[in-house]
Amino acid sequence: MGGLEQRFPVPFKNFSVQIKGNNTDLVICRYDDHFLVMATQIGTMGTILHARKEEGVAVEPTFNVSVIFGKRDEPMLLAITRQLIEHISSSGSSMPLVISLGLKDHSMETLKGIVSAVVENRLW
């Protein structure tokens, strides 16, 4: 390739945190058109959700958050996703978010732990 060093085009972060005693592995990737966040305590991706900002006429942006694979009866997963897409939007990016959550419990403490771990290590 001569003198040209090619960088892998997808920036990513891979790290672990403890949330309520559960080891949580997180991966955050930035693609050209999406952010991908994976948070797992169970060894698999778990439920996958999608969130995007809607372009509308109102001054304040609105967001569409939905489960695209997995548990559809766990509102806490939607809440985490919504908090993150709002954070992405207020940081200036309009890119949608794909997030996978494989969690052992769905408590407020876990929600806060996940959101703060992701925000602290964000790629937006």
Place this chain on the structure above:
Amino acid sequence: MSSSCGKPSDIEAASKAAVASAGSGGVQVTNFTELVDEVTLHFQIIRLAKQIYVWIGSESAKLGNLYAAAPTRPNNTVSVTSILGGASDNTGSGIARRLVLKTGLNIIVACNIPKNNPMLEANAEKKLIEKLITLGYSRPKSQSPGPELSSSLLHSVSE
């Protein structure tokens, strides 16, 4: 808390075109780029304990179509479903299906390669399988499938 960072400003870690692998507890991330049929293909493999996520990109680093595939009881067949994109164009669904067939793993594939190019798809799939075997995530074809085949998509969602 251990971390490895891949931001654009972190030239050392992110600038290698060769295999770059970072591990943290149960998650191993492997990124590599290959020239296939004069097309540059990027591959990202994220290995979780019981599942593997794969991204294939070419030219751009868009996410592409997302598919979930897993071995399915009772006959060890494979189920594939499209979970994002892929409505009018199912480039990548074949890759997901055959990855599971050959490796017996529970797989999520994000595929962003040009459509209507079966040769490219086939070559991308080949590179991917070679790498999965090299990394030790799957068995070479010659051996028979193991107990992983009893896992299913449903099991991957809840604990």
